[in-house]
Amino acid sequence: MAAPTRSIVDTRAEQMFPTLEPGEIERMRRFGELRRYGVGEMLARIGELSPGICVVLAGAIEVMRRDEADRPVPMVTHLPGAFMGELAVLSGRPALTDAIARKPAEVLVIPPERLRALLVAEAELGERIMRALILRRVALLETGAGGPVIVGRAANGDVLRLAGFLRRNGHPHLRLDPDTDAEARAMIDRFHVDPGELPIVVCPSGQMLRNPSEVALARCIGLMRPLDPDRVYDVAVIGAGPAGLATAVYAASEGLSVLVADCRSFGGQAGASARIENYLGFPTGITGMALMARAYNQAQKFGAEITIPVEAAALDIARDGGTARFTLRLGGEERVRARTVVIASGARYRRLNVENAAAFESTSLHFWASPLEAKLCGGQEVVLVGAGNSAGQATVYLASQAAKVWMLVRGPSLAAKMSRYLVDRIGGLANVEVLTRAEITGLEGRDGMLEAVRWRHDGAETRRPIRHVFNFIGADPNTDWLAGSGIALDKQGFIVTGGDKRVALETSQPGVFAIGDVRSGSVKRVAAAVGEGAQAVASVHACLAADET
């Protein structure tokens, strides 16, 4: 019999729920204020802003989640020396759990802004608190507690879209399939929903959304808040991939006010990588999501404001003598003003050159291979198209989940674009068949569900019953939104930087910098993107200093 999977609460309980020493609590007092709560009084409610982390000085605070039927489920009781709070407090977002005083309680409440100051000022204590906050989020992600409930069929494209959005943004959620789950059917009845209108999303506030956009969902669960149109940030960063997040960490930790906007999720392409094995300092490799989640939390710890999903639609530049003012026009009519701009909008995947490919996107045609996609094709044959490093990594990962991976490569060999270690690893996988000089010629299926794939190889066409295709054929720069900004692009649309009169990474518009994959001539690697993100901050400082003189 397989051993039951152990929850993080079983394996990391000590780190999740540390008991603080009296001396540590004394040092924390200057960051918070004392409050008293009577028995039954709520300290936090799911879906509402919580006051901050609450260090228990006396009494008992019980933390509860809610199950699929909205029934309270006790999670932990905090006694004196413990503290209540979860990652959401770091950025002042709505609570994912309820907390109630079970005995008359005296607590030290530390609000988000003061918590960030504490984490920076108290390095060792801050590390333990930060680790506890992160592990508590991991525990919520394990159960899906505290987040919205998506009701719809497991393979439905919109269910995958919404679940993918929440997963990429590290937000807990539950998926209920009416075909297999009585609770899902009860919700459909309760909200009088026609099965044809699925999916619906029920937010922690009780609000129900019918097949919402990511923006509507993010608003409903408090991931996205209105931006202040009057505030002028020192630096506005477009893109929360490794390049943008690196800028956010260095700029915010050096005292600059920073806003980061991303239209999709934090992590960019790197966040979609099943395993990054060549990033310095991780000899056993790390999933892209884990690496990027650390960066995201780190940026928030230093006070960077991160807003997702928000798309930059245009950049307006006004110059008054030597001083420039930048206004970013964002999707949804919002505006953000800044003294400098760092463009880290990266690149996007190329589409397959097959007429009806779009019909299968998000259900059967995938641009990354995360556990979510792998689960859909476990034990089946799949096709993967591409020959770069990302194609190689995805092939290695998928081979561990699928019955067979057909790897279609347009060129004459795998070694032309792929790192040697990946070529060797793929060579050693019995269930991977590499076909060079091969390309997909047709996709067959109905209602967005792929049923068969045709490809040409060695002059012959093959047709196989395959339901999932992975597309890893490269990317184009995300620079369409810069039309009219006067920023110079190269022939492929990547942003040109440098030149005689420019500081490092500056574009043809002074005060605007470009970093990472979107930059012409950049090395398409996580480490390079991170390095440029850090380097851009030095240029931003120089620009701001010149602005002040």
Ligand SMILES: Cc1cc2nc3c(=O)[nH]c(=O)nc-3n(C[C@H](O)[C@H](O)[C@H](O)COP(=O)(O)OP(=O)(O)OC[C@H]3O[C@@H](n4cnc5c(N)ncnc54)[C@H](O)[C@@H]3O)c2cc1C
């Ligand atoms: C599957 C995969 C595996 C990979 N594996 C590795 C690896 O193992 N090692 C390695 O070194 N490299 C790897 N790479 C490459 C690496 O991920 C990229 O070089 C790196 O992510 C580039 O970082 P970036 O921040 O410049 O851009 P991106 O990661 O592309 O991030 C750009 C961000 O900008 C956002 N954005 C775009 N346009 C807008 C807009 N108008 N408004 C708001 N936001 C916008 C996007 O949503 C995205 O989040 C991999 C890439 C992929 C796809």
